[in-house]
Amino acid sequence: MAALSLYTVQAVLVLDSNGKRVFSQYYGPPHGPAGGRAAASRDAQRAFEKGLFAKTRKQATDILLYDGSVVVYKEIVDVVLYVVGAGDANESLLYLTVVALRDALDILLKHAVDRRTIVDGYDLVALAIDETVDDGIIIETDAEAIAGRVSRPLTHDTPGRLDLSEQGLKSAYQLAKERFAERLKNSL
Structure with missing residues (x-):
């Protein structure tokens, strides 16, 4: 019987349609x-x-043995997403991992997963992969949970991007109005 290990993933790769490394x-x-x-x-x-x-x-x-490793992969438009596991790794778990990564990237990159959007959203891709696999250990296989951890909404205390849409300006005006009223009430 082979020794069981949590370290099942040897690599996560994203290659373009010419076989060149994207991630x-x-x-x-x-x-x-x-x-x-x-x-x-x-x-x-x-x-x-x-x-x-x-x-x-x-x-x-979508699953094959290559160079002593189990490889599962998914083709997406003009890129291929690979998860490479040890030769004795569980193919089903590796397959769930590659599907979760594909679906999480689809959510994070707003349903436009291709080479260009992966390069433009490289930080999101790297974070999604880090939230899925940590040092070779698969830690999450739920795409929505992965995407949720990567794209947490900003809190009021955290400086972030300004929302200059009509709704964003209305809520900023409302917040300023409430705070002004509070200060005015406290000063009296």
């Missing part, structure tokens, strides 16, 4: 042997990505 995050267990894809050189990682893209281009399935 990559490699993981290795913190107290395991030094090595694996996380410790590999950048050239070795790119060679792995190039081979993986060539292999998945002609596949009709």
Whole structure:
């Protein structure tokens, strides 16, 4: 029986339609042997990505074995989202992870997931992946929960963007009016 481990994800990759890296995050267990894809050189990682893209281009399935790893992936417009797991990883859990990431990105990028919006919203993509996989451990597979954690609404104490819409201006006016009335009442 193989030793069970929480460290099931070796990498999360986003490659464009030409196989070029848009986003990559490699993981290795913190107290395991030094090595694996996380410790590999950048050239070795790119060679792995190039081979993986060539292999998945002609596949009709979303799950495959490549270079001793279980790979699940989803094609989205002009990018491919990969979750690479250990050879003995649970394919169902990895598949749930890639689907959750795809759906969370769809929510966060307002249903326009393509190379350009991923590059423009790179911070949201990185945060979504960090909320899904932490150091190779899958921590969330609910797309709405992932998107909710990444895009929490600002509180009144937190400085943020000004809402210059008509509704935003009305609420700012109402808040200022209430505070002015409070100060006037307290000064009397």
